Amino acid sequence: MPGENPTQITAPVISIQSDWDDVIRRPNTEVWVACKFRGQPSSQGKIYSQGLSSEGIPRVTTTDGFSVHGISRNTIQVNHESGNICIFVAPFSTFTGIHSKSVKSLDATSGDLCVSVCTENKLQIWDTRQGLLRRTLEGHLGDVYKCRFFPSGLVVLSGSADMQLKIWSAETGQCPVTLRGHTAAVTDMCIVDKGRNIISVSKDGTAKLWSCGEASCLATLVELGTTINSCCLGVANNKMQLAAPEENPSEHEVGTENKILLLGCEDGTVHCLAVRGRQNLFSKSHSSAVNCVTILSVDNFVIGCQDGQILLYDFEKPTEPVYCWYESNSAALCLLPFKEAGFFIGKADGSCVYHQLPARNSHERCHNVRVQLTGPDCDPVYDISFDGTYVYTSCRDAAVRKYDMLKTVSSLGSVD
Structure with missing residues (x-):
């Protein structure tokens, strides 16, 4: 966009296998994760499931610079060594x-x-x-x-x-x-x-x-x-x-x-x-x-x-x-304002992401935190x-x- 110089948020994007919430509850299974900048090759990793804890929460290990810092029945927080974080939310x-x-x-x-x-x-x-x-x-x-x-x-x-x-x-x-x-x-x-x-x-x-x-x-x-x-x-x-x-x-x-x-x-x-x-x-x-x-x-x-x-x-x-x-x-195919603090965007690659609005004139830490709805396997969200x-x-x-x-x-x- 000639003549425009917006603050461009180009942090790498973390992705996860679309059915992660089902797979990760089974012992001795694996879920793929990836992290990439736009236009560059992605770095791949795995989340290995070791079955459920006594509380019914999946026990996992990770590889290749990825880590899991929070997991429940429908959400998982994946961190990457680049400093980026994504909270993935599976359907209710x-x-x-x-x-x-x-x-x-x-x-x-x-x-x-x-x-x-x-x-x-x-x-x-x-x-x-x-x-x-x-x-x-x-x-x-x-x-x-x-x-x-x-x-x-x-x-x-x-x-x-x-x-x-x-x-x-x-x-x-x-x-x-x-x-x-x-x-x-x-x-x-x-x-x-x-x-x-x-x-x-x-x-x-x-x-x-x-x-x-x-x-x-x-x-x-x-x-x-x-x-x-x-x-x-x-x-x-x-x-x-x-x-x-x-x-x-x-x-x-x-x-x-x-x-x-x-x-x-x-x-x-x-x-x-x-x-x-x-x-x-x-x-x-x-x-x-x-x-x-x-x-x-x-x-x-x-x-x-x-x-x-x-x-x-x-x-x-x-x-x-x-x-x-x-x-x-x-x-980008659809937008939804959400709770006055941000918005959801649905795209042709099946991603549906919540972006939190930054405060005026500042770069908040939340720029590196994404919330992504999972489920579609590369099918557009309309x-x-x-x-x-x-x-x-x-x-x-x-x-x-x-x-x-x-x-x-x-x-x-x-x-x-």
């Missing part, structure tokens, strides 16, 4: 009976429900406690790219290659509202506040604001000459100069006064819009397609790129990234969701995985 549950093809999108609620969709175009609502299918939502004429719950947890929004958005009752499976107006596939969407309005983006290069109650398009917020891959809605900070709208908004436009919309595009651009004023606050170009964007706070946002770069920006100075995580060339207790991922191998993350993330400050 793995759901393989919901879909039989790649799971492209999902969203989970605190009410123990999940909506997910696969490449067979099966849009399913199911129970996250036992993995029981509740109902199938049928009606889209093309592949569904994205599905989300409204804040109530009782209504589902979906966007499809058929250029339509549909609003469904999670309780009955009925679809009372279909929104039409895009001229190409709908790629992503945001729900404004409680859901009287929604925003969608499309391969047609537009972002549209909709009234759910009126089933109508209130405005086209922007028209770009490129596919919009991702969008995220946030609240403007008090340093942003938001212009008043040129025309009085419709009475059906609710809750957009202080909202900003972040867009990630196929041509490598990122755009930030003031929703109510239809104002372009800034645009930024990158050398690779921007596949995913998320707003972390009123101060920061993160983007994930096709070339593998993950860039942290400050809204106060969006011309240059603050940090760049560039661990591999594998495409989407991530958090229900307030568990993190869920959707993957090309047709599985949805459920992880218990709260204790792991909260303990990062004490990692040795």
Whole structure:
């Protein structure tokens, strides 16, 4: 990125065998581990299992500069002599009976429900406690790219290659509202506040604001000459100069006064819009397609790129990234802000990593500590969701995985 000099975090990455949690509980077995810098050969090692202790914890030995400093049923902390540390978290549950093809999108609620969709175009609502299918939502004429719950947890929004958005009752499976107006596939969407309005983006290069109650398009917020891959809605900070709208908004436009919309595009651009004023606050170009964007706070946002770069920006100075995580060339596919202290990034190589945000103007020790969700064996992770207790991922191998993350993330400050 010519002209940009972000602090680039290029520490070596520790990897582990995808089914380590199962293998390591059996005596006289081995699990491979590796450590590598991007673009360089990896150093290999082994974790040898000697069976379970009387407390049911695996007893292990290691080789080639690796060491294990903590292990439980679902987590293992692996240290490398380079000084780097990775905490690997295995799934709490793995759901393989919901879909039989790649799971492209999902969203989970605190009410123990999940909506997910696969490449067979099966849009399913199911129970996250036992993995029981509740109902199938049928009606889209093309592949569904994205599905989300409204804040109530009782209504589902979906966007499809058929250029339509549909609003469904999670309780009955009925679809009372279909929104039409895009001229190409709908790629992503945001729900404004409680859901009287929604925003969608499309391969047609537009972002549209909709009234759910009126089933109508209130405005086209922007028209770009490129596919919009991702969008995220946030609240403007008090340093942003938001212009008043040129025309009085419709009475059906609710809750957009202080909202900003972040867009990630196929041509490598990122755009930030003031929703109510239809104002372009800034645009930024990158050398690779921007596949995913998320707003972390009123101060920061993160983007994930096709070339593998993950860039942290400050809204106060969006011309240059603050940090760049560039661990591999594998495409970044999805982002999830988590507990105001960091974010998850899912990538095409099957990795799903939690990055803790560094403090402003400092290099914290946590830069060398990664938390990685395990399970996929090099299959892309397409989407991530958090229900307030568990993190869920959707993957090309047709599985949805459920992880218990709260204790792991909260303990990062004490990692040795």
